[in-house]
Amino acid sequence: MAQILGGVFTSHVPAIGAAIAKGLQQDPYWKPFFDGFLPVHDWLADQRPDVAIMFYNDHGLNFFLDKLPTFAVGAAPIYQNADEGWGLPLFRPCQGDAELSWHIIETLVANEFDVTTCQELLIDHSLSIPLELAWPDQQGSFPVRIVPIAINTVQHPLPSPKRALALGRAVHAAIESWQSDAKVVVFGTGGLSHQLDGERAGHMNPDYDKFCLDNLATNPDALTQHSSLDIVDLAGSQGIEILNWIAARGAMGDGVQEVSRNYHIPISNTAAATLLLQTEAAKVMA
Numbered sequence: 098m099a100q101i102l103g104g105v106f107t108s109h110v111p112a113i114g115a116a117i118a119k120g121l122q123q124d125p126y127w128k129p130f131f132d133g134f135l136p137v138h139d140w141l142a143d144q145r146p147d148v149a150i151m152f153y154n155d156h157g158l159n160f161f162l163d164k165l166p167t168f169a170v171g172a173a174p175i176y177q178n179a180d181e182g183w184g185l186p187l188f189r190p191c192q193g194d195a196e197l198s199w200h201i202i203e204t205l206v207a208n209e210f211d212v213t214t215c216q217e218l219l220i221d222h223s224l225s226i227p228l229e230l231a232w233p234d235q236q237g238s239f240p241v242r243i244v245p246i247a248i249n250t251v252q253h254p255l256p257s258p259k260r261a262l263a264l265g266r267a268v269h270a271a272i273e274s275w276q277s278d279a280k281v282v283v284f285g286t287g288g289l290s291h292q293l294d295g296e297r298a299g300h301m302n303p304d305y306d307k308f309c310l311d312n313l314a315t316n317p318d319a320l321t322q323h324s325s326l327d328i329v330d331l332a333g334s335q336g337i338e339i340l341n342w343i344a345a346r347g348a349m350g351d352g353v354q355e356v357s358r359n360y361h362i363p364i365s366n367t368a369a370a371t372l373l374l375q376t377e378a379a380k381v382m383a
């Protein structure tokens with residue numbers, strides 16, 4: 098049986114990618130954010146996961162407002178980054194785990210999550226930047242195979258936090274029934290509070306962010322007390338990317354403990370956070 102070792106949760110602001118490309122990790126503006134990844138590096142070096150299941154949102158690279166799946170699962174052998182217009186260099190491609198993707202898709206559909214399946218999928222900043230943050234300074238390929246799971250956080254109607262948590266829990270069941278001895282880590286990318294446009298551009302909400310960070314490990318159901326529209330109100334129109342974190346937490350199962358957390362305002366227009374959680378399987382293996 099595959100083992101789920103932990104979860105890495107992080108903001109995915111495009112400017113982080115520019116800072117990586119320019120080597121600004123020690124710059125006073127950037128250091129407080131990048132230092133939050135030092136415990137993640139140690140943990141990943143200890144645990145050596147084989148596969149990363151990545152809950153994220155596509156920002157118009159694959160899906161635009163004319164066709165936007167609520168939930169989509171990648172089932173490609175490889176995922177290439179592509180230019181989205183942020184002026185970033187192209188980041189490294191990442192190998193997929195198509196076998197696990199299809200197992201997840203089959204399990205989800207059997208559990209009445211009617212997902213869109215993507216045998217070709219480009220990855221945008223919300224996957225590439227978390228991968229580069231987690232495994233930096235590597236000339237070669239990433240040491241994991243990925244399964245991307247995209248959640249619509251960009252166009253109404255948005256899925257509810259309750260549904261995102263249930264999706265994650267269904268993915269957890271899929272991992273548990275996967276006949277493999279692979280070690281799995283989950284990622285949730287985006288957030289925390291931010292709003293990029295409109296009258297409230299620049300809106301952030303440290304109280305709501307703290308509520309999320311405090312409850313995600315031990316009481317993720319607390320995050321379902323708000324509707325998606327409540328969260329847009331509380332956390333900003335892009336703060337709803339917390340749905341990706343909620344789903345990723347659901348995929349971890351029970352017995353989850355916090356390893357490290359970092360919260361830093363602002364990075365660009367975003368209240369940036371990095372949270373590392375682990376399961377009991379990780380503690381046994383450490």
Ligand code: DHB
Pocket residue numbers: 109110111112156287288291293335338364365366367
């Ligand atoms: C920013 C944050 C995001 O999550 C994103 O997708 C794009 C930009 C920002 O704060 O600049």
Ligand code: FE
Pocket residue numbers: 109156223287288335338
């Ligand atoms: Fe985003």
